[in-house]
Amino acid sequence: MTDTNRRKFLAAAGIGTAAGTVGLVGGASSASARPRAGRAKEPVLAVVDDHHGSEVRMLVGEREVVVQDRDLVTRILNAAGGE
Amino acid sequence: MSSHREAPEISKDPVADSTDVYAFVSPVDPDMVVLIANFIPLQKPDGGPNFYEFGDDVRYEIHVSNTNRAESDISYQFRFTTRVRNRQSFLYNTGPINDIGDETWNRPQVYSVTRVVNGKSRVLARDLPCPPVNVGVRSTPDYAALADQAVHTVGSRKVFAGQRADAFHVDLGSIFDLGALRPFNEAHLISMPAMGGVNAVQSYNVHTIALQVPARELTKDGRPPTSVLDRRSTIGMWATASRRKGRVFDQKQGKFVGRGPWVQVSRLGNPLFNEVIVPMGQKDRWNSREPNRDDRFEKFVNRPELGELLPVLYPGVFPKLAAYKKPRADLNAILLTGIPEGVVPGFANYTGPVKADMLRLNLAVPPAEEPHPLGLVAGDAAGFPNGRRISDDVVTIELRAIAGLTIPLVDPSFTPDDAAGAVEDGTSNTNADLLNVFPFLGLPGGGYQTQPGTTQAS
Numbered sequence: 001m002t003d004t005n006r007r008k009f010l011a012a013a014g015i016g017t018a019a020g021t022v023g024l025v026g027g028a029s030s031a032s033a034r035p036r037a038g039r040a041k042e043p044v045l046a047v048v049d050d051h052h053g054s055e056v057r058m059l060v061g062e063r064e065v066v067v068q069d070r071d072l073v074t075r076i077l078n079a080a081g082g083e
Numbered sequence: 084m085s086s087h088r089e090a091p092e093i094s095k096d097p098v099a100d101s102t103d104v105y106a107f108v109s110p111v112d113p114d115m116v117v118l119i120a121n122f123i124p125l126q127k128p129d130g131g132p133n134f135y136e137f138g139d140d141v142r143y144e145i146h147v148s149n150t151n152r153a154e155s156d157i158s159y160q161f162r163f164t165t166r167v168r169n170r171q172s173f174l175y176n177t178g179p180i181n182d183i184g185d186e187t188w189n190r191p192q193v194y195s196v197t198r199v200v201n202g203k204s205r206v207l208a209r210d211l212p213c214p215p216v217n218v219g220v221r222s223t224p225d226y227a228a229l230a231d232q233a234v235h236t237v238g239s240r241k242v243f244a245g246q247r248a249d250a251f252h253v254d255l256g257s258i259f260d261l262g263a264l265r266p267f268n269e270a271h272l273i274s275m276p277a278m279g280g281v282n283a284v285q286s287y288n289v290h291t292i293a294l295q296v297p298a299r300e301l302t303k304d305g306r307p308p309t310s311v312l313d314r315r316s317t318i319g320m321w322a323t324a325s326r327r328k329g330r331v332f333d334q335k336q337g338k339f340v341g342r343g344p345w346v347q348v349s350r351l352g353n354p355l356f357n358e359v360i361v362p363m364g365q366k367d368r369w370n371s372r373e374p375n376r377d378d379r380f381e382k383f384v385n386r387p388e389l390g391e392l393l394p395v396l397y398p399g400v401f402p403k404l405a406a407y408k409k410p411r412a413d414l415n416a417i418l419l420t421g422i423p424e425g426v427v428p429g430f431a432n433y434t435g436p437v438k439a440d441m442l443r444l445n446l447a448v449p450p451a452e453e454p455h456p457l458g459l460v461a462g463d464a465a466g467f468p469n470g471r472r473i474s475d476d477v478v479t480i481e482l483r484a485i486a487g488l489t490i491p492l493v494d495p496s497f498t499p500d501d502a503a504g505a506v507e508d509g510t511s512n513t514n515a516d517l518l519n520v521f522p523f524l525g526l527p528g529g530g531y532q533t534q535p536g537t538t539q540a541s
Binding site for chain 1: 327328329331340342343344345
């Protein structure tokens with residue numbers, strides 16, 4: 001599954017475009033991610049409320065972007081584990 | 084208190100804590116409506132060196148509903164920016180402040196006003212100066228003049244944002260000591276000698292956002308209200324404070340920075356609603372919700388906890404209230420829908436069936452020539468619960484309503500207990516003198532002029 005297909009963006013406040021969160025995750029995955037034109041260009045706070053789930057909430061500017069992406073959750077959890 | 088520290092979460096965030104809201108037709112110009120929202124409760128005037136100020140990281144709003152949906156059809160947003168002129172000084176002011184533009188004021192604060200109508204924003208004004216707080220006789224020697232300089236004219240509107248004296252009066256020490264009312268101490272379950280009430284808010288300041296706008300700016304059709312019984316004459320009003328959803332401590336700056344959308348953390352419409360009606364376990368949630376979703380709180384209005392406590396705390400004093408088992412349709416109307424036509428002759432402020440805690444103001448009711456502090460229940464339709472004037476004694480009004488005084492409005496078969504018409508906390512408005520002109524709230528007490536209060540352990 002490609003990076004594009006894997007991500008299903010749900011936008012809070014009616015906004016739901018690119019999220020630009022690749023910089024948040026380390027390891028091998030970051031090497032394969034490419035910056036998009038619409039990526040966020042300001043600080044992003046990513047939140048995983050349920051480590052069993054697939055949802056990542058990203059607080060960026062005055063928006064909240066919600067991504068359903070279990071792979072992204074796993075990579076964040078791996079990174080948060082310090083590995 | 085009306086809404087000072089009324090919920091667990093917001094009590095830990097005073098800068099965003101709304102304390103009182105007022106809405107009334109201006110007694111100076113009946114074509115104008117005054118909307119006031121107070122924040123930051125219980126400010127001790129000498130609380131320096133970092134005196135009270137609005138939060139740069141808080142979005143303060145005054146909302147108006149004029150379409151009977153209890154939605155924010157119009158909102159006025161206020162955003163603040165604080166500067167530090169001299170970072171090498173620890174002082175709030177480096178000399179007397181004689182003008183709000185003086186360089187001696189080391190932490191000047193300015194704000195913007197944005198009007199949002201149906202989701203479309205328009206900035207009405209930017210960089211409007213607040214006044215400094217009332218530091219003391221040396222630092223702010225002519226405080227009234229400083230405060231006057233902070234009354235700004237924006238088109239046909241007036242706006243003020245800054246420190247004022249709290250105008251609310253209530254006996255906090257007694258009411259929250261097992262529902263005691265000092266004048267009725269002898270009748271309390273834990274009996275004590277009767278005494279006068281103690282106004283706990285008397286010497287404290289708040290931060291006020293006051294707005295005066297033409298009535299036609301608030302009506303659905305943009306026309307001045309003319310008929311009291313025309314549904315379009317009544318608006319709903321409430322205030323909120325919002326913070327960014329995410330908050331991260333930035334060690335480089337040594338302070339928190341916000342991330343993400345604004346989320347509501349404080350709300351206030353009718354005085355005492357969240358404080359007295361909503362139970363502890365739901366107060367924080369209530370603060371984060373829109374009024375048009377208040378149906379889940381209706382059961383607490385229909386059977387208020389305080390109404391059931393009064394006969395227990397005052398044995399034998401409220402037997403008729405104790406025996407009344409019907410849902411409190413009177414409180415439901417006063418607090419959640421407005422009073423429909425036919426309940427009070429010639430008056431209505433009904434906003435439709437949506438259950439919503441809003442302060443409802445019928446704009447077609449002219450100001451009273453001699454305002455009665457008990458408002459509508461005393462025959463003065465220009466007062467609470469038709470809007471709320473600063474001088475309205477909302478504690479007594481709501482105590483008596485909960486005690487059953489207003490049940491006959493909707494249930495003529497009920498005769499209230501004698502005590503329902505007499506119950507009060509014994510306080511009166513012993514706060515700073517109110518002004519006769521905008522922004523109407525009294526000048527804040529000064530730090531130097533403040534004397535400590537008294538307290539004892541037993």
